[in-house]
Amino acid sequence: MKILSIETSCDETAAAVTDGRRVLSNVVYSQVLLHKKWGGVVPSIARKAHEERIDFVINDALKKTARHSGRSEATDRILTKNRSYREHSSLQDDKRSRISNFDIRAYMNNIDYIAVTYGPGLAIALEVGINKAIELAKMYKKKIIPVNHMEGHIYSSFAQNSASNPKRPFEFPYLALLVSGGHTELVLWEDHLKFKILGQTVDDAAGEALDKASKMLGFGYPGGALIEVLAKKVNNKDFYKFPRPMRGSKDLNFSFSGLKTSLYYLLKDMNEREKISKLNDLVSSFQEAVFESIIIKTRKAIEQTGVKKLVLGGGVSANKRLRNLLRDLAKKHSGNVLFPAKKELCTDNAAMIGVAAFYKAKAGIFVKNFKTFERQPRLSINSKS
Amino acid sequence: MRLIKLTPQNTKEIVRHTAKVLKKGGLVVFPSDTVYGLLVDATNKQAVDKLIEFKERPAGKAISIFVSDMKMLKKIVKINNTKINLLNNILPGPFTVVLDYDKKYSKFKLSKNLMSEKNTIGLRFPFYSLINSLIAEVKKPVTATSANLSGGNPAYSISALLHRISKKKKDMIDLVVDGGKLPRNKPSTVVDLTSEKIKQLRMGDLSLFGNYKYISKSEEGTKKLAKVILKDNIKETENKSLVYILKGPLGAGKTVFAKGLGEYLGIKNIISPSFVIYYEYVIQTQSEKRKAKPRLDRGKKMVHADLFNVRDEEEIKHLGFEKYIKPGNIICIEWGEKSSNLVKSLSSKSKVIYVDISYDGGDRRKINVSSVGKKI
Numbered sequence: 001m002k003i004l005s006i007e008t009s010c011d012e013t014a015a016a017v018t019d020g021r022r023v024l025s026n027v028v029y030s031q032v033l034l035h036k037k038w039g040g041v042v043p044s045i046a047r048k049a050h051e052e053r054i055d056f057v058i059n060d061a062l063k064k065t066a067r068h069s070g071r072s073e074a075t076d077r078i079l080t081k082n083r084s085y086r087e088h089s090s091l092q093d094d095k096r097s098r099i100s101n102f103d104i105r106a107y108m109n110n111i112d113y114i115a116v117t118y119g120p121g122l123a124i125a126l127e128v129g130i131n132k133a134i135e136l137a138k139m140y141k142k143k144i145i146p147v148n149h150m151e152g153h154i155y156s157s158f159a160q161n162s163a164s165n166p167k168r169p170f171e172f173p174y175l176a177l178l179v180s181g182g183h184t185e186l187v188l189w190e191d192h193l194k195f196k197i198l199g200q201t202v203d204d205a206a207g208e209a210l211d212k213a214s215k216m217l218g219f220g221y222p223g224g225a226l227i228e229v230l231a232k233k234v235n236n237k238d239f240y241k242f243p244r245p246m247r248g249s250k251d252l253n254f255s256f257s258g259l260k261t262s263l264y265y266l267l268k269d270m271n272e273r274e275k276i277s278k279l280n281d282l283v284s285s286f287q288e289a290v291f292e293s294i295i296i297k298t299r300k301a302i303e304q305t306g307v308k309k310l311v312l313g314g315g316v317s318a319n320k321r322l323r324n325l326l327r328d329l330a331k332k333h334s335g336n337v338l339f340p341a342k343k344e345l346c347t348d349n350a351a352m353i354g355v356a357a358f359y360k361a362k363a364g365i366f367v368k369n370f371k372t373f374e375r376q377p378r379l380s381i382n383s384k385s
Numbered sequence: 386m387r388l389i390k391l392t393p394q395n396t397k398e399i400v401r402h403t404a405k406v407l408k409k410g411g412l413v414v415f416p417s418d419t420v421y422g423l424l425v426d427a428t429n430k431q432a433v434d435k436l437i438e439f440k441e442r443p444a445g446k447a448i449s450i451f452v453s454d455m456k457m458l459k460k461i462v463k464i465n466n467t468k469i470n471l472l473n474n475i476l477p478g479p480f481t482v483v484l485d486y487d488k489k490y491s492k493f494k495l496s497k498n499l500m501s502e503k504n505t506i507g508l509r510f511p512f513y514s515l516i517n518s519l520i521a522e523v524k525k526p527v528t529a530t531s532a533n534l535s536g537g538n539p540a541y542s543i544s545a546l547l548h549r550i551s552k553k554k555k556d557m558i559d560l561v562v563d564g565g566k567l568p569r570n571k572p573s574t575v576v577d578l579t580s581e582k583i584k585q586l587r588m589g590d591l592s593l594f595g596n597y598k599y600i601s602k603s604e605e606g607t608k609k610l611a612k613v614i615l616k617d618n619i620k621e622t623e624n625k626s627l628v629y630i631l632k633g634p635l636g637a638g639k640t641v642f643a644k645g646l647g648e649y650l651g652i653k654n655i656i657s658p659s660f661v662i663y664y665e666y667v668i669q670t671q672s673e674k675r676k677a678k679p680r681l682d683r684g685k686k687m688v689h690a691d692l693f694n695v696r697d698e699e700e701i702k703h704l705g706f707e708k709y710i711k712p713g714n715i716i717c718i719e720w721g722e723k724s725s726n727l728v729k730s731l732s733s734k735s736k737v738i739y740v741d742i743s744y745d746g747g748d749r750r751k752i753n754v755s756s757v758g759k760k761i
Contacts, residue, residue, distance in 0.1 A: 122662055123663070180660075203640055203656060204656075
């Protein structure tokens, strides 16, 4: 079952073609370079960029399926300054031609369904993906599979390359831990498409906490990756013993907002020289506080549910320190932990949407009425019971 | 006379250019948080005299000045701690504060003609980033009188102003910055702080005594305050939207305040919107107190935004906030002060409430609430 999937829930414009769990192409038009220039997520550019880039990204995802067929790797990441992409086609040219129907019709004929993220996320960004999905669905008479962005992250560890690796059979139930710049959730994954949120952040997401700490310490965006590198220099030691928010609470919710306050007061009493000389110690301690809070709640979730198999997803799941802490945790409980096989599958991407969509299509979940199909910015993953 | 239209794209350039004209002693018509203002370098005697001639201002009548921040204000007038506390309470905002001027104390040599007969000076530190950045660029105080002839009506648009004055007067103006039609905010409230007893000399949109300062001792306290303020203002949503502009450093509790608003509106799943810029919620249930007006609730939305990650004002235009400006909707914007244009466009069709949260040791927070318009 070949699915063209579209993902525009925040600032990445992404499209992919999947066949079951196999990823045939996975294209992300990254805005990281723009971020660096602007110092943050750029919403309007995000909207404009989604509109300008979505055709290009979809075309590219479709074309790559043909080009890469028979090859084991099919994941591509396009950056604005990537030379090979420039040679391939310039964005200007592509904008002029938009989707050439003649050009992609052949590819679209091989596609069975179109999948699209309809939430959670930024309303104006989600709209772009949904509108495009509807346009293509009408043009090529395809059904649309609506996918929750978080479902995508949950399934991301089960995405395979075109040679069907890694194998990873499903062994339900799992505990899914989703950690990114916008989300922090613990989900009990009982079976395909059966989800129950056990806990989630009540304020900031874990990745956001790291990004904001990085901002408070004066470095650029994105800060999380830099923090990982600096913390490693001091062996991830905890020097400042920041509080572990919500440690004592019985529920499995997270809170990271208070850590900013702790950091604020700590920095207030330091002069610039101290801040610079203690930078690695500061970021390492902060990262430990964030990650240990995650570990504490994940441990609780294991104890409460008895489920020892963990699945990780989201941008922060690429962080090696967090991976090691989770491996240790799983080991202690004689369980195991699965991570997305590639970094590109951790951060926002459309391939994971396609994989989740495959199981939704098998369950017969399609958009019934295009007219009433709308984005849901605060969509929850909880299954209706 | 040169006329430039203000656009989000040329803001920085206009600020730079206007500062240059002012430094050379030029007379500039410029938008402000209240009405169009007449700006000259307040330390340039010739420029001030030109302004007085333009306005046909009787001698001895004071002309107030803009400062860029509290730091500049303190360099001009000597004030004790009690007054600093009071000023921190109301500034930046639509107030003119009248204080004693001591030539020997002031780091800026202001033209004598700006003072009143009693040697007092009126100072303005507006909640308006365009003026704030202009004065910061000039690095000197600049006059803040309204762009009209003495005794005439204040101007809210350039065409209304130019229509009223003679060619000769027009020739006296060096630069006009057209910021479009300004929302009809009244001129600032003038507060006399020269004696022990505080006097309000002219009443603008905001009363000194309608500005509130609270202390919250916990997150719960902050949420509770949010609910109380919303409850007092919920009636306003019958015919307009309600906009909260939340200010304060990272970790001060802006999202906590938004959660308090949400709880009052039956929304329990508010989280930080920093990553996606904004989340939209449907106002679903009614608080008991709102039961009398259930029709208000149908399909109404709460938008919770965070402009922290937005660096360029140009970006904000495209966020689509305008479509949420409808009666019954509640829009809550963290770091909203980053965009004076946004606040301006929202305030023409909404009631805007400013909430400024600052650290006060441990879990304590100072929360300053003010609003242009009626009592909060």
